[in-house]
Amino acid sequence: MSTPDPSTSDSTPIRTGIIGYGLSGRVFHAPFIAANPRFSLDVVATSHAGRQTVARSQHPTVETVDTPAELVARQLDLVVLASPGHAHLEQGLAALAAGSALVVDKPFAASVAEAEQLITAAEAAGRPLMVFQNRRWDGDFLTVQKLLSEGALGTVHRFESTFERWSPGLRDRWQDTSTSGQGAGITFDLGSHLIDQALHLFGPATITDAELSILRAGGVSDDEAFISLLHSSGTRSHLTISRFAGQNGPRFRVLGDRSAFTSYGLDGQEPALGAGGSPSDPGFGIASEESWGTIGITGSEEFPLTKVPTERGDYAAFYRGAAAAIRDGALPPVDPREALETLRIIEGVHGFSR
Template identity: 55%
Template sequence: MTGTEGEPRAIRTAVVGYGLAGSVFHAPLLAANSSYSLDVIATSDAGRQGAASSRLPRAEVVRDGAAVLERSADLDLVVLATPPMAHYPLAKAALEAGLDVVVDKPFAVTSAQGQELVALARQLGRVLTVFQNRRWDGDFLTLRKLLAAQALGRVTRFESRFERWSPAIGKAWKARATAADGGGALFDLGSHLVDQALQLFGPATVLHAELKARRSDERADDDVFLALRHQSGVTSHLAMNMLCAQQGPRFRVLGSIGGYTKNGVDPQEPYIVAGGSPLDRDYGVEAPEWAGLLGRDGHLDKLPTERGNYPEFYRILAAKIRDGGTASALPLPVNPEDAVDVLKIIEDARTLAQT
């Protein structure tokens, strides 16, 4: 993939969907990385069309994914930032059109759909990955560093939460979506929490699952608790709640020689929402007062949080695509088979909660 005078050509990219995922995560990260050219943005919402044209004047704004696929000969990569029910059909069509594909989480609404997409990408020799950006949260990077150094000893319990106070459902598609459509907190927040738990502690089974709809207009679930048992021996307790007026710790991890507790949420998303850029010096840097606590030998020490790094996803992806795509030995930023494993846990949790 080269341009004039042997220089690497920018990866010609389209983003389908310009809600929170498209406008706050994907478009800013792509625009900040010179390996990509953001050529097309698809959204049917007039207000979002205007916002996209204003912020990214070089990008052509079209109505929907079908209009993007009509331009597939002039593109290399499509990023799907649509509601979950559209992920599978759009990803399938984009792969068949000869494009590499990034799918926002959740990968699909069933593990069978995810497995089909993985097989299709392999058959067609296309790059397929899933945007599990929370692998690059600063607090998660801090925890991974602690575990790599065995600072907590043998971990026995992992507690992880995403809790928010959101009494009203802010997006029209979320208000309409059932679990079959990919709606609810388990698909939305749970895709992150389950992925992080599996990345840290390996394969797991669902021991217990509670799924409730607390808000009157919620059609799926907004208050969820899962207990997982990992083959490594760790027990994970994962909580996600959209009607939580007082949040618990983001992480609480207990080991044989120490523990780690972290409050607060990674600052990268609110930084972009406030108008910042991934290129800013302060991007991803957490305020010192949000430092976690490392407990060992009967005392607590503040542990500064690693800098968050969502841009790393697209850096790894660009290296993979430019090095030959599926023929390259370089890793994907996220193996889509990992996302299928997450969907299987979600499915098992729903089955267990129902029975």
């Protein structure tokens, strides 16, 4: 990201609206916008009366409207799409046409073609387009990134990344009722994070294997996926995603020619926010010692297994970067063309899968 020039910085609050107030809008976006003084949370669009009530109770000054069109008509500085992936193209084009900057939650769009249309429209409008890949700021991922930058593992030949949950029943939500052609399924959802992280660490990659499975009765999109990538750097990434896992494997296992690193469990920022926490709370993003990962070689006296303190998680960094992009002319915190490459892999996985 370029260094902003303080003399040209605009201190006017960034008037912001969020389209959608389910888990994404309520937990991953609104708390960070509300906690950052460079933003004001002005409008939330949702047709769900109960969610409108929750939004007003959590953010008393916010206005709620029923439709995205009503929100876009306010000509806000920033529109956040916390809506289903298949709606991102239409809503994003409308927001950009109204002169708003745009934050798009993952999945970026339902297809590469739709994502390319959004990028082209943002460039034509001269407005920042930012894709919300917040898990670049997971504490455990930041720890892996630090170890690699220090050369602590040597040359990495295999990167294993697993994100598993236990959610065996279908629910009345778009993720469970939409198809992969509409941007639904575990690969579009959690796979967006794992693929983005792998590309961010090791660079461009090609798909060498992929398996997608629909496991829940009545399901219409993938519940479980395995993806094998070969990066141009020579590293292989093995990515496993599931919403049907009764027991979880390691979150990360990184194997190098000098040492290895393994960690278990998920970053704590999401559960803290889901329980009503705020990014401004003392200790937010700090992992307990019990959850720290391990570096070393099993049975080695030279490199014995040792706990590694987890870096502090920092989802708020995305919105600090978004403010700098909107007001200071800095580069976006996540380049939309990087997110486009993640979407290319996802689209390729659906064509490759056996």
